[in-house]
Amino acid sequence: MSLIAPKILRVLFAAACIIHWAGAPAVAQSVRLDPVVSASSATWVAELGADTWVMLQRGFIHRVRDEALEEPPILTTTCGGAGEAGLLGLAISPDSTCFYTYCTPQLRRILVARYTMPSQGEPVDAATEEVVFQFPRRPGGGNHNAGWIAFGPDGYLYIATGDNGAFDNSQDLTIPNGKILRIDVSRDDFPDDPLRNFAIPPDNPFADAPGLEPTIWHYGLRNPWRCSFDRETGDFWITDVGNGLREEINVLPAGTPGGVNFGWPCYEGAIPGPFGDDGCDPGAAPLIDFPHPFFRAIIGGYVYRGSAIPHLYGKYIFADLVNRIFTLERDGDSWKVRLLMRTDQAIYSISEAPDGELYVCTSFAAWKLVPDPCRDSISALLAAYGACAGDAAYNADADLNADGCVNLSDLAEALTIAPCGE
Ligand SMILES: [Ca+2]
Ligand SMILES: [Ca+2]
């Protein structure tokens, strides 16, 4: 992997301004991706106090130091991989005393492991690793491993698993593959089973169903690679990567009971699945689905609850693998999708900082989504160009040198605003 100077990356990723405005208050409208670190195949960025961690698919977690991956890694695991396998998910416990990883050892198993949180600046003590849940990958190929894990508002650990390339797994309620799982990591209901070290929440839909997999919360998913809880409302956003026709976004209002069937493989998005839909449980229709080839693989994100980019507040931010980030917002009874920006690297993952700001992992770097005041200033300047005080088009916010007219001298001022002037 070549190290690309952050400044060059910044130019490569100059964001598209999505809304032109004139005479509007100075509210951040434009965004860009600010480089955090060059890193190939990063799958997650986590912020822990003053530390930033970047998790790599090939099995490592590094701290970021001076805009580089600090060596050695703070954690080296034996379950790195490539393609859709490897170290895929990371969750911090609500009390920040430990963290959890999701990975695919030798492509034979799915492993959720727990580690004690290190002190700031210290490496992870690998000897603290504990198996939380380990179960077989199903035969079918190396793909569709999903891998998102997070604690829900109810304190339970949610685990998104894929169908492992064998479609029928998703409707098979005796196995944990192709599902959203939900477990209580504070207790062990299986003292005789070293591969199940958790308890079953009593309201899991199959908690007491003989022969069925009690960890299942929802099912009928193909490859729910990235999901999230809205930190303000508790709504549960689940994206499912499609087969060859549709990419889908689902949302469940907070408090929705378990047992939702998302339809795969009877349905791919809102249309019949690869074997048709005869005799299928209609299940839950997606909130929205996107056809191929307009979309390639959906990368689920978050409802933005940060403060740096006010106009994104409350909008769901998500991506397509092939180079675009979008917003989704409610518009009366329907939902409106807008292009937020394009990138020139594949987008792998979006993660959320404790303050609600968002990180984005692409093929060769990790980034933070930030406002772009330079682009906002230039947009305002163009809209008011040539206007002087008293003219209808005049905008004092665009008159950056406050001489009463918006002209080239203001452009010179605008170019001193970060990041234009860097
Ligand atoms: Ca056990
Ligand atoms: Ca579905």
Ligand SMILES: [Ca+2]
């Ligand atoms: Ca001026």
